[in-house]
Amino acid sequence: MWELLRIFLLALVGLSSIVVMAGIVQETAQQGLGPEHILMLIPLLLPSTLPYTVPATMLFTVAVVYGRLAADNELTALKAAGIPIRVAIWPALLLSLVISAGIFALHYEYIPHTHHRLREMAFNESEEFLYAKLRRDLCFNEPGVNYSIYVREVHGRRLIGPIFKQRNEKGEYVTIISAEEADIHVDLQNKMICVNLILADVIREGNQSYRSDKEPIKIPFPKKLDRIPRARERSIPEILERRVEAEQEEIAKRKLLGTFPSGTNEDLSQRYDYNTIKREVGELRVEIAERPALALGCFFFVLIGCPVAIWFQKSDFLSSFITSFLPIVLVYYPLQMLTKNLGKEELNEHVAMWIGNTVLGVTGLFMLWRLGRR
Secondary structure (H helix, E strand, O other), X not given: OHHHHHHHHHHHHHHHHHXXXXXXXXXXXXXXXXXXXXXXXXXXXXXXXXXXXXHHHHHHHHHHHHHHHHHOOHHHHHHHOOOOOHHHHHHHHHHHHHHHHXXXXXXXXXXXXXXXXXXXXXXHOHHHHHXXXXXXXXXXXXXXXXXXXXXXXXXXXXXXXXXXXXXXXXOOEEEEEEEEEEEEEEEOOOOEEEEEEEEEEEEEOOOEEEEEEEEEEEEEOOOOOOOOOOHHHOOHHHHHHHHHHXXXXXXXHHHHOOOOOOOOHHHHHHHHHHHHHHHHHHHHHHHHHHHHHHHHHHHHHHHHHHHHHHHHOOOOHHHHHHXXXXXXXXXXXXXXXXXXXXXXXXXXHHHHHHHHHHHHXXXXXXXXXXXXXX
């Protein structure tokens, strides 16, 4: 048990550090954010990676420990002394169950809470994100947003030589403003982005043009920032509560289908609303079934990893780990992604999310049985 714990903790720190350095730090640095923002993002993003990094780390741990035990003939000595192999394996199974319980406890409320705090941070730090993007790209022109800002330079909080363009629903420019300088302020309470353009030349729809010493522009937050929380951002009690509400809405909208002539705008809008709420119900159901299945994946990884490491009898932990992990990468994860999509519409969500674990469990038990026989 001590050997398993020691290697597991070391490997988890190493793998988590790689994920943070290769993913979070690089991405935030490319976005032009400073070290203070990186330090704020790491505690919020790191917990969400644990359900995926911990099972791989546990598989690596059993590959190291049991591969070395088999290579050094320690398991052969146990067998010769009349001690069954399962006595040597139960510490790994027990540790994996404890870790699985810990992952599920984190998924119960803490991990969704970090997702929620990350969304709040996007609101609270949206002004910094805007300045960072303008400082890096010298423009803000996002798809789905009906305005764009181009600048020549950014000095602190001053935008030098800004050009502001606003489009209508057809994609036609209705306002074009060029100015000497500008500054941006985000009104979190009213969810507005306020752009103050100084010494501005304004051209509006209908060829209306004039010059202004100070031209204030107020823009609503992009819709992608102002949205309903997704299933992964909710704790389990919140998911259960929202699922009841969403299912009632789904039933009510299903009854309304067909009340308008087919093909009319009212009918299309009604069907769009129904499909939206149906999709949300599917996501909520799959999320509530996925969390325990994902947490217990650690246990089923160990069921596969222990017999494979013992059979190969290699002290070379890397080859044991790759031999155990390749079938999981090629079978388990693709199966999980496929059944997750099917569970939203066609399959029962609990059946869908436990198919991958069932395949690993049956295979692992068979391998342990064969190992005991040999």
